[in-house]
Amino acid sequence: MAKLRADVRAWMALGKVLEIVTPVMSTAAPGELHLHSYATSTDGEMRYLQTSPEFPMKRFLAAEAVDCYQLAPVFRAHERGRLHNPEFTLLEWYRVGADLASLMSDVENLLKTLWSHNDKILPSMPRLQCIDLVEAELGKGSCATRRERPFLDVTQVQAHFESHGRSFPESIGDDADAAFDLLMDEFVLPALPSACPVFIQGWPPSQAALARITCDERGHEVAERFEVYLGTLELGNGYHELTDAVEQRRRFEIDVDRRRRLGMDCPPIDERVLASLEAGLPDCAGVAVGLERLAMAMLDAARIDEVMAFPVERA
Amino acid sequence: MANYGTNEFKGGLKIMLDGDPHSIVSNEFVKPGKGQAFTRTKVRNLKTGRVVERTFKSGDSVEPADVMDTSMQFLYGDGERWHFMDPETFEQLEADVTAVGDARLWLLDGSTCEVTLYNGQPLAVTPPNFVEMTITETDPGLRGDTATGGTKPAHMESGAVVKVPLFIEEGEKIRIDTRTGEYVSRVK
Numbered sequence: 001m002a003k004l005r006a007d008v009r010a011w012m013a014l015g016k017v018l019e020i021v022t023p024v025m026s027t028a029a030p031g032e033l034h035l036h037s038y039a040t041s042t043d044g045e046m047r048y049l050q051t052s053p054e055f056p057m058k059r060f061l062a063a064e065a066v067d068c069y070q071l072a073p074v075f076r077a078h079e080r081g082r083l084h085n086p087e088f089t090l091l092e093w094y095r096v097g098a099d100l101a102s103l104m105s106d107v108e109n110l111l112k113t114l115w116s117h118n119d120k121i122l123p124s125m126p127r128l129q130c131i132d133l134v135e136a137e138l139g140k141g142s143c144a145t146r147r148e149r150p151f152l153d154v155t156q157v158q159a160h161f162e163s164h165g166r167s168f169p170e171s172i173g174d175d176a177d178a179a180f181d182l183l184m185d186e187f188v189l190p191a192l193p194s195a196c197p198v199f200i201q202g203w204p205p206s207q208a209a210l211a212r213i214t215c216d217e218r219g220h221e222v223a224e225r226f227e228v229y230l231g232t233l234e235l236g237n238g239y240h241e242l243t244d245a246v247e248q249r250r251r252f253e254i255d256v257d258r259r260r261r262l263g264m265d266c267p268p269i270d271e272r273v274l275a276s277l278e279a280g281l282p283d284c285a286g287v288a289v290g291l292e293r294l295a296m297a298m299l300d301a302a303r304i305d306e307v308m309a310f311p312v313e314r315a
Numbered sequence: 316m317a318n319y320g321t322n323e324f325k326g327g328l329k330i331m332l333d334g335d336p337h338s339i340v341s342n343e344f345v346k347p348g349k350g351q352a353f354t355r356t357k358v359r360n361l362k363t364g365r366v367v368e369r370t371f372k373s374g375d376s377v378e379p380a381d382v383m384d385t386s387m388q389f390l391y392g393d394g395e396r397w398h399f400m401d402p403e404t405f406e407q408l409e410a411d412v413t414a415v416g417d418a419r420l421w422l423l424d425g426s427t428c429e430v431t432l433y434n435g436q437p438l439a440v441t442p443p444n445f446v447e448m449t450i451t452e453t454d455p456g457l458r459g460d461t462a463t464g465g466t467k468p469a470h471m472e473s474g475a476v477v478k479v480p481l482f483i484e485e486g487e488k489i490r491i492d493t494r495t496g497e498y499v500s501r502v503k
Contacts, residue, residue, distance in 0.1 A: 034350055078322065081344025167370040178372065181350035207349060237348050
């Protein structure tokens, strides 16, 4: 891991990407449904540990408009398993003026460098389309083309599971996003090549709270987002960042509303990052890579514990 | 007893699924970075012994199964019912042929077994790993007879039939591994 951090810093220095350090604690937290922030209340003040350095980094970008990165300690409650530890490290960086294609080349360049430092050669990374992967399982026309419609038909996904003898929780109900997540994990990811990392683009609009939404060449409305996977191991997540403050506030409010209706705790919306967007976030694309996941990919580790000094049970 | 949430799942946990008691064999946490978390489990149906896979959404809850393992003493069997006693409370329970299963081959009066109780009634019986038993009937071994690979069948006092080396005689006591049904050694 130490060598990995050093290699990352060297690559960033070569690319003239500035290392910044932003606060790990904040008075606000993301409202996304599946993110659970650790909260700490001291001297009557409530602060939240970051689930990602995104908000303060965007505030920095709005002020300085320079390429920047961070090796950030992040915290996500209720996430523990073979590939998860509630505390982990995100390598997150932003390129001003970049679009998704150029950022993917950037990521590929970094991985190529890291692989070569480990005497390995990175094969050229395919750019796969989410819709193609899903429709290979469910059949053509299964994915919605407009953002207002649920991306998938849950009953169709359930039928697919049942015809393959796989368990599909009834509790998913009509949640198309949950059905999509399980379909990806049960069918799509295991079918990916495991010898080299791949990019998956063209994600459902409902799954990208902080990305722009665009129309792809086939007329599907998709989020400007890519994921990096090595087989079933998720390595990173990149976006062409949303810069529209009004739209961002709208999405934040939808998230908080959903949390409220489910009886979940609702941390305050980050007004400061919204103010930065109002002041003007430069056109940029950003990516977050799990550093431990990257180490696992390079070392062929089966468990995240193998690349951590002290997993949560011993922290 | 309160329901178990998926975050409490671990190997050995006893839960109710589709009306039958199950034991969790293994569980796996699954979650994409920005998506819904799930728990994939392998569960064993304690009535049928079958292992199946079941996926739960994080936050789902399941009813606990009133299943516990307890040491009991085997008293006697009549071919249809096998009677066990709790050595501390002296409470007696009877197990039917399904519950006693293959354990019936290795039960001797007084031996201590693990009995799995479901709602207070025997669901399964596990004999001790090793038992020592007397051979009630076996052919005398003839020197040089290697046609059967050097073993012969021996009928045990419990009714089980075990392959033993040719030099073992009727009336001898032998040690048997109940998990494989195999001869281990002679008992002096």
